[in-house]
Amino acid sequence: xxxxxxxIEAGGxxxxxxxxxxxxxxxxxxxxxxxxxxxxxxxxxxxFQAQMREQGPLAALxxxxxxxxxxxxxxxxxxxxxxxxxxxxxxxxxxxxxxxxLKIPVGFDTDVNGxxxxxHHWGAAQGLDxxxxxxxxxxxxxxxxxxxxxxxxxxxxxxxxxxxxxxxQKDPFPGGCPFHGDxxxxxxxxxxxxxxxxxxxxxxxVDHPVWALEAHYIALALTSYIxxxxxxxxILGGGVMAQQHLFPLVRxxxxxxxxxxxQSPAILEHIDTYIVPPGLQDRxxxxxxxxxxxxxxxxxxxP
Amino acid sequence: xxxxxxxIEAGGxxxxxxxxxxxxxxxxxxxxxxxxxxxxxxxxxxxFQAQMREQGPLAALxxxxxxxxxxxxxxxxxxxxxxxxxxxxxxxxxxxxxxxxLKIPVGFDTDVNGxxxxxHHWGAAQGLDxxxxxxxxxxxxxxxxxxxxxxxxxxxxxxxxxxxxxxxQKDPFPGGCPFHGDxxxxxxxxxxxxxxxxxxxxxxxVDHPVWALEAHYIALALTSYIxxxxxxxxILGGGVMAQQHLFPLVRxxxxxxxxxxxQSPAILEHIDTYIVPPGLQDRxxxxxxxxxxxxxxxxxxxP
Numbered sequence: 001x002x003x004x005x006x007x008i009e010a011g012g013x014x015x016x017x018x019x020x021x022x023x024x025x026x027x028x029x030x031x032x033x034x035x036x037x038x039x040x041x042x043x044x045x046x047x048f049q050a051q052m053r054e055q056g057p058l059a060a061l062x063x064x065x066x067x068x069x070x071x072x073x074x075x076x077x078x079x080x081x082x083x084x085x086x087x088x089x090x091x092x093x094x095x096x097x098x099x100x101x102l103k104i105p106v107g108f109d110t111d112v113n114g115x116x117x118x119x120h121h122w123g124a125a126q127g128l129d130x131x132x133x134x135x136x137x138x139x140x141x142x143x144x145x146x147x148x149x150x151x152x153x154x155x156x157x158x159x160x161x162x163x164x165x166x167x168x169q170k171d172p173f174p175g176g177c178p179f180h181g182d183x184x185x186x187x188x189x190x191x192x193x194x195x196x197x198x199x200x201x202x203x204x205x206v207d208h209p210v211w212a213l214e215a216h217y218i219a220l221a222l223t224s225y226i227x228x229x230x231x232x233x234x235i236l237g238g239g240v241m242a243q244q245h246l247f248p249l250v251r252x253x254x255x256x257x258x259x260x261x262x263q264s265p266a267i268l269e270h271i272d273t274y275i276v277p278p279g280l281q282d283r284x285x286x287x288x289x290x291x292x293x294x295x296x297x298x299x300x301x302x303p
Numbered sequence: 304x305x306x307x308x309x310x311i312e313a314g315g316x317x318x319x320x321x322x323x324x325x326x327x328x329x330x331x332x333x334x335x336x337x338x339x340x341x342x343x344x345x346x347x348x349x350x351f352q353a354q355m356r357e358q359g360p361l362a363a364l365x366x367x368x369x370x371x372x373x374x375x376x377x378x379x380x381x382x383x384x385x386x387x388x389x390x391x392x393x394x395x396x397x398x399x400x401x402x403x404x405l406k407i408p409v410g411f412d413t414d415v416n417g418x419x420x421x422x423h424h425w426g427a428a429q430g431l432d433x434x435x436x437x438x439x440x441x442x443x444x445x446x447x448x449x450x451x452x453x454x455x456x457x458x459x460x461x462x463x464x465x466x467x468x469x470x471x472q473k474d475p476f477p478g479g480c481p482f483h484g485d486x487x488x489x490x491x492x493x494x495x496x497x498x499x500x501x502x503x504x505x506x507x508x509v510d511h512p513v514w515a516l517e518a519h520y521i522a523l524a525l526t527s528y529i530x531x532x533x534x535x536x537x538i539l540g541g542g543v544m545a546q547q548h549l550f551p552l553v554r555x556x557x558x559x560x561x562x563x564x565x566q567s568p569a570i571l572e573h574i575d576t577y578i579v580p581p582g583l584q585d586r587x588x589x590x591x592x593x594x595x596x597x598x599x600x601x602x603x604x605x606p
Contacts, residue, residue: 083566130456146449153433153533155567162527165468179564224465228531230456261482263371263386264458
């Protein structure tokens with residue numbers, strides 16, 4: 001018997017909703033624009049209700065959401081998006097309407113933790129207990145597993161907002177983050193690249209100097225994460241990392257910056273399998289939502 | 304019945320060895336200079352053997368060691384110090400001689416993970432599952448618990464070696480780390496302070512501008528760790544942090560740098576209990592070693 005699951009990759013521009021059992025068995029999928037919580041959540045709910053009439057009951061739903069989000073189950077705001085600047089979504093209850101209407105377990109986490117869990121179940125992080133999944137695109141964020149469980153802590157990581165060294169002589173762009181100026185996201189997100197260049201980056205040739213600069217910032221961030229929590233692997237997704245030629249540049253620069261200090265064969269000898277693209281390609285998000293559903297079902301049916 | 308434990312805070316200048324059951328019951332303690340592995344380990348072993356004759360059997364021994372160390376139990380080098388520059392200690396087996404001679408379970412981890420575990424059992428981190436213990440002194444290092452278990456991952460964290468932004472106009476000192484120049488340790492360790500100033504820092508008045516600079520670098524590092532793994536608390540120990548006047552400076556600068564982005568009451572309202580000195584004062588290390596012993600005994604006697 002297969003366990004039918006629902007998943008929502010809840011992004012700031014669209015909600016991708018899917019029903020299925022895993023990567024090879026997605027039975028239905030729909031994209032809903034992110035407008036107001038009432039409208040978007042209403043449409044998503046209608047999709048799952050129609051699917052349940054058609055395909056039978058869902059064991060659980062998983063929601064991998066843009067954030068920041070409240071992840072403490074004991075909080076009255078659990079399952080809410082909290083302090084987002086996105087109009088209408090501040091303090092929006094995302095998980096609650098689904099839980100109340102569908103009456104099934106609802107797993108809820110950040111978009112990047114969801115993607116990380118998807119990669120752990122079916123992708124490039126199988127068998128690892130401490131790794132990082134990052135998206136480098138419109139924004140920069142990271143999630144992952146620490147000692148076998150999703151990264152939570154005080155709230156949840158906001159990996160894109162670490163401060164990096166910037167040499168104003170080599171890169172006069174002051175950064176585009178409204179909170180921190182030249183933090184990692186402020187320097188290296190897709191919009192930061194575009195603002196620095198005055199044009200979109202993806203049409204530039206692979207030997208344009210901006211790619212070496214971009215790889216340098218990504219490598220600075222990765223070395224910081226390596227020193228901070230010693231992950232067993234990095235999985236780098238998102239629109240910017242769709243530029244596959246960045247991978248060898250990032251790998252070489254990580255080794256250059258660490259300068260032999262971290263004596264691990266994973267870094268010194270096998271960096272090609274240490275810093276990798278998502279095993280699930282651009283489906284980490286929606287499959288991650290299904291993985292959250294699966295985990296929620298497993299914990300709700302545990303003795 | 305009390306469980307008698309042995310602990311070694313194995314540092315680069317001295318091994319502090321203790322026998323007892325916890326902070327209020329240390330029955331014997333000795334300091335042994337760190338010379339060669341044979342001599343230092345031999346003296347430590349003689350101390351514990353004498354104690355066992357006098358006080359009765361030890362349930363387990365814990366070793367909180369300087370590093371880098373090998374922490375993977377399946378590695379043939381488990382319990383070794385690995386790539387240290389300290390003469391004679393490269394690839395030195397530290398845990399093995401004790402395990403073979405004393406025939407009791409030996410817990411082995413980094414000095415900072417040991418101290419973190421001590422703070423978790425008896426100090427300022429009781430009840431937390433994700434927090435960081437840092438020492439800022441001769442070197443800078445960090446350990447802690449992630450999701451309830453000690454930080455390991457690929458090898459173990461090397462938190463002192465993250466890169467930080469440095470404005471050469473405000474701080475022309477290029478940093479003292481032989482691997483990375485102006486990484487956190489290179490900028491903010493005790494020796495870095497002394498090298499920058501041309502004198503030891505502790506005799507300087509509390510309003511000397513170097514303290515604001517030091518607090519700025521520490522706060523930059525802490526905000527990076529907050530964004531990376533969202534700890535529930537920071538415990539800051541070590542010789543530099545013995546300058547208690549640094550705490551309010553660091554707390555204010557962390558808030559300043561985060562700029563309201565991390566919406567947690569722990570940071571926005573209660574930062575005095577978010578960034579704190581060790582609850583065990585300068586005994587985190589040796590009590591941490593006892594905590595490692597306790598954990599090793601508990602896991603060896605688990606069903």
